[in-house]
Amino acid sequence: MNEKFSPELLESKSEIVECVIEQLEHMEENLKRAKKGDLKVSIHRMEVERIRFIEKYFPHVLEKEKTRAEGEPAILYMANTEAHLKNVALKHMPPNLQKVDLLQTVPKPNLDSFVFLRVKERQENILVEPETDEQREYVIDLEKDSQHLIRYKTIAPLVASGAVQLI
Numbered sequence: 001m002n003e004k005f006s007p008e009l010l011e012s013k014s015e016i017v018e019c020v021i022e023q024l025e026h027m028e029e030n031l032k033r034a035k036k037g038d039l040k041v042s043i044h045r046m047e048v049e050r051i052r053f054i055e056k057y058f059p060h061v062l063e064k065e066k067t068r069a070e071g072e073p074a075i076l077y078m079a080n081t082e083a084h085l086k087n088v089a090l091k092h093m094p095p096n097l098q099k100v101d102l103l104q105t106v107p108k109p110n111l112d113s114f115v116f117l118r119v120k121e122r123q124e125n126i127l128v129e130p131e132t133d134e135q136r137e138y139v140i141d142l143e144k145d146s147q148h149l150i151r152y153k154t155i156a157p158l159v160a161s162g163a164v165q166l167i
Helices: 014-033 039-056 058-065 071-088 152-161
Strands: 114-119 123-128 138-142 147-151 164-166
Touching: 014 039, 039 058, 058 071, 114 152, 123 152, 147 152, 152 164
Parallel strands: none
Antiparallel strands: 114 147, 114 164, 123 138
16 A cells, blocks of 8 residues: 555565566456456556556666665666667767766656655654745654655655555
């Protein structure tokens, strides 16, 4: 559930990633045949959205993956993408336009977006950054089972630890 509502790609589980890669085409076929309201449809759509997210923000996702165990394939994928761009388009452009920095060209995920969450474990002293220059940062406590609308980057570590659930 956190994965669906998060504006960033959360830490992957390698066994799930392998399964998604092997079955993406089957999932798309199943979506076409499935009945509306079927739980399988929601699960399949969430996995397809994960793949689309990676495609949309791939340089930033891969930059983050370099620090994880999946770093080598990430580096290889980035190199292959850059080589493809050079062979297909950049070599036909003037020399001053033949270099592209994918990290600067592709937009970053918006970690400043607001998300709804439910607190699973009480959290104290959460620092909330100001939204405008006139405001000051402040600290809040999150009570168990309470619900909030808050900027994602404020609670990203809590999502990763499982202390809160995005809804």
